[in-house]
Amino acid sequence: MPSSLRAPRGLALTASGVHQHNGAQHQYLPWSAVATVQPTLRDPTGSGDARNRRRVPMVLLRPDQGMEVAVLGRYGRYRQRAFLDVISVQPAVYPIDGGLLYYTLRFYWQHPELRDELSSGSAIERMRRGEVRG
Numbered sequence: 001m002p003s004s005l006r007a008p009r010g011l012a013l014t015a016s017g018v019h020q021h022n023g024a025q026h027q028y029l030p031w032s033a034v035a036t037v038q039p040t041l042r043d044p045t046g047s048g049d050a051r052n053r054r055r056v057p058m059v060l061l062r063p064d065q066g067m068e069v070a071v072l073g074r075y076g077r078y079r080q081r082a083f084l085d086v087i088s089v090q091p092a093v094y095p096i097d098g099g100l101l102y103y104t105l106r107f108y109w110q111h112p113e114l115r116d117e118l119s120s121g122s123a124i125e126r127m128r129r130g131e132v133r134g
Contacts, residue, residue: 107132
């Protein structure tokens with residue numbers, strides 16, 4: 001477990017799907033399985049105690065009914081059901097504006113014909129020009 005706390009966090013959008021390594025698990029959801037891309041304020045700890053609840057901005061990637069978020073790598077055998085129903089992206093963890101991250105995720109989810117540009121600098125240029133908001 002201590003080694004998982006030192007694992008680098010990362011988010012990668014590829015032509016095939018979304019990969020997130022949250023420090024403990026490598027999660028993957030293919031674009032074809034994404035049902036919603038939803039901005040929200042949520043307690044990252046899942047605490048049920050309303051008095052201690054803190055809310056942080058997140059983008060939730062929910063899979064289609066009957067689909068699950070894949071957990072890849074060596075921690076996959078320790079996965080818990082709670083980690084498989086959604087990918088929770090916390091924009092504050094990444095060096096990017098939270099709104100831009102949300103719009104970028106939503107844009108490439110809605111435009112499968114443009115996902116190949118995720119493997120080149122074209123996606124970054126599109127983001128810089130603000131063309132992911134449309």
